[in-house]
Amino acid sequence: MPEYTDIELIEMYRDANRSHYAFNLLVKKYREKIYFFVRRMVIDHDDADDVVQNIFIKVWNNLGSFREDSKLFTWLYRIAVNESLSFLKSKQLRSYLSLTSPEAMMIKSLHDDNYFDGTEIQRRLTEAIIKLPKKQQLVFNMRYYDELSYEEMSEILTTSVGALKASYHFAVKKIEESVTAN
Template identity: 40%
Template sequence: MKNESNFIKRLLGSKERDRAFSELVNTYQERLYWHIRKLVGSHENADDVLQNTFVRIYKSLPNFKQQSSLHTWMYKIAYNESLRFIDREKNKYFSSSQEIESMIFTHFADQEYFDGNYIQEKLQSSVQQLSNKQKKIFYMKYYDDLKFKEISEILEVKEGTVKTIYYKAVDLIKQIVLNVEVK
């Protein structure tokens, strides 16, 4: 967003808040949707989590302290809403987080947009073998194209740690995709 500080003033002001929030939704809806979709799997679940995310953003605007960019702050809310959803679903239907992640990958592979390309399947399969933290960081960096600083703010982890985890994940993925024995 070009002039974020003026836009934030509009979001926090009483006169233009609803109009500014509508602009916010139009600007970030698709990006947040795909961020959430990668975490929760299905379109229906992503839509529900996205709606909850925007409700939480709207209600939390008065508490936005502008210590990070608006974009990073919203991603953090979307990320946390996704985790809350996954925890609720896991507790309802699954005995382990590994089970739900396997189900999410299977759901992705069954989608019509997932063209079954061998390399794409191999990549998705190898990502499933990463630890939860590696997966989250890999998704945010590789798919969402977030900067390391933004990821560190969202996850509340040091930037150097984020970089280390990301590059280790990339190395593991390369080893798995190329069928090289993981050290």
């Protein structure tokens, strides 16, 4: 199957006869990146699956109005960030009813997850990330795992590069403290 650029995919999508084909190619191109980004935020596989499906349905509905003043990848990431945060917010509301903190629920979910086979140190790292404030969590995941540049992160999160660097610095410090303390 040929590898299309983002611009070619968008042009193909705008042709009504080929929009489904273009969309399938787009899903195929970005599904893993988006899935693992969401998974690291929501931890549970089933939750990540729901969020990823919502993200791609939003992409289908709004790709027609996508303005090419930003990169498609950046736009996709922004949708993924918003959907992940919305999901975590709704989960937080549910946690008030169950009198358990959302972080505790996620750590429990990590322990019970059949689809996590990381080492002990990886589990500790993931727990440390869960305990971070959401903004630092996003910044750390984007920088450490997805290796995005600060400029790309700045465009996605609409935050200055300096603030992102500071967030990443604090996130790393907290993770180090948390992991070494255990």
